[in-house]
Amino acid sequence: MSENELSEAVTRVLLELYQRHGTPMVSQPMAGVGENAYGQVLRVSWPTIGDAATVVVKMAPRNEARRSHMHVVEYYAREVFMYQEVFPVFRELAPYQNTLTVAPVLLANCLTAPDEFLIFEDLSESGFLPNSRSIMPTYDIVVCSLKALAELHACSFILQRTNPSQFKKLVGFVKKDNLFTPEIEEVTIEFGKAQLRRARNILSESDGDQVAAVQEVLQLCEQQLKSLALYCVDGNAQTPHAVICHGDFWNNNILYRNEPNSDQPVEAKLIDFQMSRFAPPVLDVVHYLFACTEKQLRDEHFPAFMDAYYNTLDLKLATCNLSLKDIYPRSVFNRQLQLFGVYGLIMGAFSLPFFISNANEVIDIDTVSEAIQNLSTSSDEPKYKELIEEYEMLNDRTLPIFKRRITGIVEDLIKYNMTEPLFKMDYEQSAKVL
Numbered sequence: 461m462s463e464n465e466l467s468e469a470v471t472r473v474l475l476e477l478y479q480r481h482g483t484p485m486v487s488q489p490m491a492g493v494g495e496n497a498y499g500q501v502l503r504v505s506w507p508t509i510g511d512a513a514t515v516v517v518k519m520a521p522r523n524e525a526r527r528s529h530m531h532v533v534e535y536y537a538r539e540v541f542m543y544q545e546v547f548p549v550f551r552e553l554a555p556y557q558n559t560l561t562v563a564p565v566l567l568a569n570c571l572t573a574p575d576e577f578l579i580f581e582d583l584s585e586s587g588f589l590p591n592s593r594s595i596m597p598t599y600d601i602v603v604c605s606l607k608a609l610a611e612l613h614a615c616s617f618i619l620q621r622t623n624p625s626q627f628k629k630l631v632g633f634v635k636k637d638n639l640f641t642p643e644i645e646e647v648t649i650e651f652g653k654a655q656l657r658r659a660r661n662i663l664s665e666s667d668g669d670q671v672a673a674v675q676e677v678l679q680l681c682e683q684q685l686k687s688l689a690l691y692c693v694d695g696n697a698q699t700p701h702a703v704i705c706h707g708d709f710w711n712n713n714i715l716y717r718n719e720p721n722s723d724q725p726v727e728a729k730l731i732d733f734q735m736s737r738f739a740p741p742v743l744d745v746v747h748y749l750f751a752c753t754e755k756q757l758r759d760e761h762f763p764a765f766m767d768a769y770y771n772t773l774d775l776k777l778a779t780c781n782l783s784l785k786d787i788y789p790r791s792v793f794n795r796q797l798q799l800f801g802v803y804g805l806i807m808g809a810f811s812l813p814f815f816i817s818n819a820n821e822v823i824d825i826d827t828v829s830e831a832i833q834n835l836s837t838s839s840d841e842p843k844y845k846e847l848i849e850e851y852e853m854l855n856d857r858t859l860p861i862f863k864r865r866i867t868g869i870v871e872d873l874i875k876y877n878m879t880e881p882l883f884k885m886d887y888e889q890s891a892k893v894l
Contacts, residue, residue, distance in 0.1 A: 462715075463860075464501065464505065465487070466487050466517065466519075467519055467575055467577065468544060468632060469570055469572075469575040469577065469596055469781055470517055470519060470577050470579070471485070473568050473579065473759070474504065474515070474517075474579070477567065477568060477579075477845055477877075478496040478506070478774070483506050484507075484827075485504055485505070485506055486504070486505050486506070487502040487503065487504045487517070488505075489501070489502055490502060490503050490870055492514065494595040495509050497530055498518075498520070498521070498530060498532060498535055498536075498732075498734060499517070499518055499519050499521050499532070500517075500519045500521075501516065501517070501518050501551075501735070501876055502516070502517045502519070503515075503516055503584075504516075504517055504580060507849050509861060513581075513582065513585065513586060514582040514584075515567060515579050515580065516564070516578060516579070516580045516581070516582050516583075517578070517579050517580075518577060518578045518579075518580070519575075519576070519577045520532050520574060520575070520576035520577065520665065520715055521727050521825075521826070522574050523829065523830070524574075524833075525826070525829040525830040525832070525833040526563055526826050526829035526830075527573075527574060528829070529645070529829040529832055529833065530825075530829070531638060531785040532573075532576065533571075533573055533576070534615065534638045535734035535735065536564070536576040536578070536734065537571055537639055538633075538634065538733070538734050538735070539578065539734040539736075540566070540569050540840060541572060541633050541634070541732045541889060542563075542704075542736050543563070543566035543569075543578075543733070544569075544815065545633070546630055546634075546651040546704060546736075546766060547562075547563060549613040549619065549626065549630065550612075550619070551560075552621060552782065553615060553618050553622070553780070559670075560728065561729070562608060562611055562615075562679075562729065562879055563729060563730055563733065564580040564581045564582075564583050564728050564729065564731060565579060565580065565581045566578060566580055567579045567580060573742045580731075582678070582782045583715050583729055583731075584715075586650060586717065586730050587717040587718070588715035588716060588717045588727075588728075589645060589715060589716060589717075590711075590714070590715055591711055591714070591716060592714060593712055593815055594818075596752075596753065596757070597711065597752060597753055598757075599760075599761055600724050600725055600766075601716065602748075602749070602753060602761070602765055603698055603725065603764075603768045603825050604626075604716060604725040604726070604728045604758070605709075605714050605764065606635075606727050606748075606765060606768045606769040606772070607728070607769070607772045608714070608727075608728035608729065608730055609706065609709060609730070609744055609745070609748070609769065609775055610769045610770070610772035610773045610776065611704060611772065612704075613693055613703045613705070613741045613744070613773060614744065614772070614773050614776035614777055615704075615776075616703030616704045617703060617773070617777060617782070617784075617787050617788060618776070618777060618780050618782060619704075619857075620700060620787075621782055621787060622780070622782075630646065630704065631695075631704065631738045634678055634704055634736050634737055635695065635696070635737075635738045637693040637737050637739075638734075638735060638737070638800070639693075639735055639737075640686075640690055640692075640693045640708075640732040641690075642690065644686065644689075645832070646844055647835070647847065647848070648831050649685055649686050649689075650711065650845060651664070651810065651848055652685050652743065652808075652809045652810045652847060653894070654848045654849075655809040655810070655812070655862075655866070656679075656681055656682040656685070656809050656866075656882070657676050657682055658679075658854070658862075659862070659863065659866040659867070660675050660682070662743075662859070662862075663675050663678075663862050663867065667848060668836075668875070670842055670871060672674060673686070673874060674867055674870045674871060674874070677805075677870045677879055677882060678866075678870060678872060680879075680882040680885075680886050681806070681809070681882060684882065684886065684889070685806065686753055686807075687885060688802060688803075688806060688881060688882070688885065689806055689815055691802075691881065691885075692739070692740075692743060692800050692802070692803040692806065693739050693743070694739070695737065695738035695739040695740065696738075698739070698740045698796070700787075701740065701788055701792050701796065702738055702739055702741070702742075702843075703738070703739075703741045704734065704736060704737075704738055705736060705743055705744045706730055706735075706736060706741045706742075706744050707733070707734075707735035707736040707737045707738050707739075707744070708732055708733075708735040708747075709730075709733070709744040709745075709747050709748045710747065710748060710751055710752050710761060710811065710815075711748075711752045711805075711815075712731070712732075712801065713731050713732040714728050714730060714731070715728065715729045715731060716728050716729075716731075716751045718827040728883075738795070739793045739798070740796045740800050741788075741793075742793065742796040742800050742801070742803075743800055743803050744798050744804050745766075745769060745797075746797070746800065746801050746804035747804055747807045749762075749765065749804060750801075750804025750805065750808050750816065750869045750872065751804060751807045751808045751812065751869075752815070754865070754868065755864075755865075755868030755869075755872060758868075758872055762872075762876070765823065766793075766797075768893050770784075770790060770793055773788065773825050797876065797878065798876070798877050798880060799872055799878075799880065799881060800878075800881075801872075801876060801878030802873060802878055802879070802881055802882060804868060804869055804873075805866075805869050805873060808865065808869045809868055811864070812862055812865055813853045813854055813858070813862065814853070816858050816865070817853050817858055818862045821853055821855065821858065822853065822855075823851045823853055825841060828851050831847055831850075831851070832847065833888075835847060837862075846888060864876075
């Protein structure tokens with residue numbers, strides 16, 4: 461299929477939904493190269509009809525190797541569950557009834573492999589547009605993002621207190637993480653390790669008071685990457701201070717509406733919930749802040765960002781006559797930042813090479829997935845390191861950006877006392893050896 465071609469299944473459902481047989485549909489790709497690993501995203505319209513609404517269609521990839529490597533079946537099922545089971549419950553939380561709109565409306569879906577698809581309302585018709593990943597978020601964009609995130613998380617805290625049995629039922633479906641699991645492919649972990657190792661090696665050529673400390677953090681994270689990831693996504697260990705998180709909270713999964721005739725965002729919507737999970741709420745916070753913003757912005761506004769998120773939680777719970785101080789005290793929030801801030805480094809290692817690359821620099825996911833499949837089915841010992849080197853994305857243009865961004869993350873982990881889990885795990889591993 462071409463990048464703007466609708467599948468027969470999608471075409472059939474759209475015709476049934478809008479009963480416009482004989483009226484030509486036009487579909488245009490919305491996501492750039494490398495921006496959506498989980499399929500094609502198209503905007504569909506009927507240009508010959510004056511008042512026709514547009515819709516957004518998300519279709520699963522058909523390449524078998526990619527479907528297997530990207531866990532497409534599980535991801536599409538998770539996203540449909542969020543829209544059909546979780547969001548309807550959240551929208552009925554008093555006094556939110558029919559007003560909580562953290563995500564677009566899901567109009568139709570199909571989970572029959574390999575033709576999975578989702579059809580959404582087009583939020584651009586309401587003025588919601590993405591912030592290009594090539595443009596770093598401003599203070600206003602970050603605050604707007606964190607407030608929307610807090611609104612999503614608030615729903616979990618409210619439901620957990622007002623209807624714990626229903627909350628437990630919803631959590632049951634998202635409790636098992638669909639990214640970081642004990643069975644995660646070795647090549648995925650090795651990719652993250654390779655980025656941390658590359659950052660450490662680049663720094664060996666640098667001078668500065670903190671270089672050694674930064675290198676130590678990078679090395680500890682590389683050595684314990686899988687264990688750290690599993691530790692971070694364990695929501696059960698943080699109950700009752702865990703929520704249904706977005707799970708993939710980064711720049712491209714947030715849309716913004718600006719003030720009329722202004723570039724100042726006043727409202728944000730969240731999309732792409734295929735990786736939603738039950739976990740400490742700070743995972744979404746540090747994922748976004750460390751992987752999507754520059755250190756200079758964090759240096760200037762980190763306390764304000766934390767206040768924007770936490771105060772919005774407080775306001776949302778207060779509308780339900782609930783006290784955030786009783787349910788999720790600021791001391792617990794601060795402690796979780798220390799315990800799970802390292803998740804921002806983990807996601808930075810995995811995602812920064814993609815975030816900072818242009819379309820012509822991003823690796824072809826189908827090709828890489830097929831190469832991974834060939835290694836996995838080979839009788840020889842998998843040579844994942846060689847494979848990762850073969851498909852290395854970082855180049856002379858992006859390496860300095862990667863160095864600056866990943867170093868900034870580590871410096872902030874040190875600055876805000878977020879390295880404790882690294883040294884604790886290292887000590888425990890050493891104790892086992894002895």
